[in-house]
Amino acid sequence: MSSIIQLLPDHVANQIAAGEVVQRPASVVKELLENAVDAGATEIKLIVKDAGKTLVQVIDNGKGMSVTDARLCFERHATSKIRHAEDLFDLHTKGFRGEALASIAAIAHVELKTRQDQEELGTHLIIEGSKFTSQEVAVVPKGTSFSVKNLFYNIPARRNFLKSDTVEFRHIIDEFERVALAHANIGFMLYHNGSEMFNLPGSNTRQRIVNIFGGRTNEKLVPIKESTEIVGIHGFVTKPEFAKKSRGEQFFFANDRFIKSGYLHHAVMAAYEGLLKEGCQPAYYIYLDVPPNTIDINIHPTKTEVKFDDEHALYAILRSSIKHSLGQFNVAPVLDFDRDNNLDTPYEYEQREAVMPTVQVDRTFNPFADEKPVRAASSASTYSAPSFRKEKQPAWESLYTGIPEAAEELEGISFETEEVTGSLFNDNEVEQAVYKTYQIHKKYIVSPIKSGLLIIDQKRAHQRILYEQFLTNITVHHAASQQLLFPLVLHYNKSELDLIREMREALENTGFVFAEINHDHIVVSGLPVNVAESEVSILLEELINDLQQEVPDTSFSQSDSIAKSMAKSLAVKTGTYMNEKEQENMVNALFACKEPDVSPFQRPTFITVSVEDLDKRFAI
Structure with a gap:
């Protein structure tokens, strides 16, 4: 064989x-x-x-x-x-x-x-x-x-x-x-x-970071440096106010080799505890120098995942060094035990005794007197209190003069009463009062319907409404735009600017107006009507992050991705209070959509509870 x-x-x-x-x-x-x-x-x-x-x-x-x-x-x-x-x-x-x-x-x-x-x-x-x-x-x-x-x-x-x-x-x-x-x-x-x-060009680490990610990066950086027997740490982290929603610019290098480590990333996030907004991520560029015999870089084909001998000690050292740097550069609050010499007591005051302050009281002061008497000048002070003349007001009994006579005149008058023969509201108005909308826990909108109850998720419903609006504007090439009195200048790195240039036409169809797209910044002079000026940077940041993950080939798919990303960013968030008029507008706009039952991400926007279901629950 x-x-x-x-x-x-x-x-x-x-x-x-x-x-x-x-x-x-x-x-x-x-x-x-x-x-x-x-x-x-x-x-x-x-x-x-x-x-x-x-x-x-x-x-x-x-x-x-x-x-x-x-x-x-x-x-x-x-x-x-x-x-x-x-x-x-x-x-x-x-x-x-x-x-x-x-x-x-x-x-x-x-x-x-x-x-x-x-x-x-x-x-x-x-x-x-x-x-x-x-x-x-x-x-x-x-x-x-x-x-x-x-x-x-x-x-x-x-x-x-x-x-x-x-x-x-x-x-x-x-x-x-x-x-x-x-x-x-x-x-x-x-x-x-x-x-x-x-x-x-060849340079130092800080200049290389600035050359890659743009000139405005320099003001965001906080240097870190620590040297121990286990590891040497140097590099930069960014200030908490510059944290982003995405995990873009996060780099670990072990012996000048890029690595990925969720464990070390957790150490960085622990150092920022209490300094970041929820869901935000800081950027960091951290270089670790460890003895070659304490690291195994051959556990993964791409050599981006490594194994350290003493990860727990490395975690603690990294966390403490970042926390120390954030405090040292006045980014985070710290306990400062250094004494300011200017607050010390001068030597010439060492033997002096404290002098008790004297308090002078005008015992003749009477606020109810018609005229305040002038206080006699004392030997210590020549101050005299100003005199106030109080206008004489009529006594309070005078407010009720003439009341008995008027009451006697009204005794012989009889009032005619009308019998109520109908309702103040017609049937339609009563029906409208019954079918009002209500908001529950600032998350759901409840609206009665003939067959029972309609419960709407306000966030998903608004995503569907905005998604169809943006997609229509991009497809039809017609959208309203509000011009800004003072254009916005936003800074991005080269790869992000290339992505904005590629999506410029689609963004302009939604209502954006770009006055300039330069080598390191853009100038926005107009916005869609439903986008606030304060939301522009967050909206574009999330849009760039979504498009960097996966940019489809076809133009329709690109437009679809842009519409989804903008709808996700601008939709009303869970926990937002909505008045009755806003609730009614959202319900009406939702059911005017082509697909009102699902969000752009294929999640249900509402559920219905029939009267029969309620009856069954109470029949238990």
Whole structure:
């Protein structure tokens, strides 16, 4: 009987490994950028076309590779980072498993140009689907240039599962920002479809954060710094008043490697306890320096999840250092035991006794006297109280003079009474009084109907009303707008501004008017009629956050997402009091909608309780 277990061919094994290493174009960007950093580059250029589906190219000025290394780097488990198993617990580099380039070469067309500094000529390699098609000597600049073209060309199913260009490019920016923040001393550049997106010169950490996320970020930052035997902590957190609804700008770096840790995030939130509004998240950029032998970074294929030896101590140190920094920079209240010398008693007052104050009372003062007598001047003071003359008022008995005579005149008068023959209200008015609406717990609106009761969720009902209004305005390209006397200036980073530019037409159809969209801010000169000026920043922030999660391909789906996000942000919240007129308007507007029974998020907006159901409950 023949054996059924066989070794897989290399190209098949590489494609399987690519399923773990290369999930999307952003995975290629991450691997190539980390290789450039490990090569000792001081300038790294990233060039992307069609969100990485057509081209991902990374050019660095690092130490380059020899002819043998250039060919060997595409083999499986070939790496220059480790030599022995013990090296896994003393890592000072990014990549170490030696699978990335082999996996990328298995599913794309790869072109490599590299030259070492001491060599006059370099190497030019072309690989298609793990097969070397060309290798020749070439004149190339010092360093390495990796070009990855037509990603997933030989796996159509994987290519079809890629999202829209907007979503994929958002992931590329995320990976680019993580590497750029971890290495502020290296210059980074990013080009997408021929346009320069980022040009970050080598600088310090604070300047790198400001260059990525905008100039207004500098005023939000609070530095943190702590050094212990277990961990060294440095970086920045933001002031509580700049917290956002989304968890966007939150970065942990362990030994200059981006990581994700819900446990450490909880430590940050614990440090902000009592300082944040409900549902808000602070931004932070925290760098942890731990001994390499106390951290395991090989527990996840993407190496973003790590394991620390003493997480509890790390939690406590991180929490206390952030809390100390917030108090030190007068962001949070602290107990200050430093004494102000200006409050000390002067030396010349040391032997003096306290002098009791003298109180003078005018014993002759009579508020009911017609005229206040003048107080005689004393030897201590020549003060005389002013005299007040009180006008003489008639006695209170005079108010009732003439009453008996008038009463005697009224004794002979008889009053005619009318018999009430009908109701003050007609039947329609009585029916309207019966069918009034009521609000329960500032959450539900109850309205009687012929068959029983109608109970409406005010938040979901208002979401449905606003959603259909916004969707109609976007589709018909006609919406009312209120002009602002003083335009609003709102600051955003580059990726958020790109998203606003893409959605500008749809937003203007809802009633927004953008006077200017600059490289780091926008100017809003007009708003939809149902949007208050104070709600604009919150509304746009939540809209950007929702659209960053998933931007659909079709324009209708984009409009639908915008309408849903705006309806969710502007709908009346649970706990809001509504008067009777507002309740009636909401009920009438809800049942004027095309789909009044569900919210835009497919939740029921109302329920009905019939009289029969009530009778059954009372029959128990």
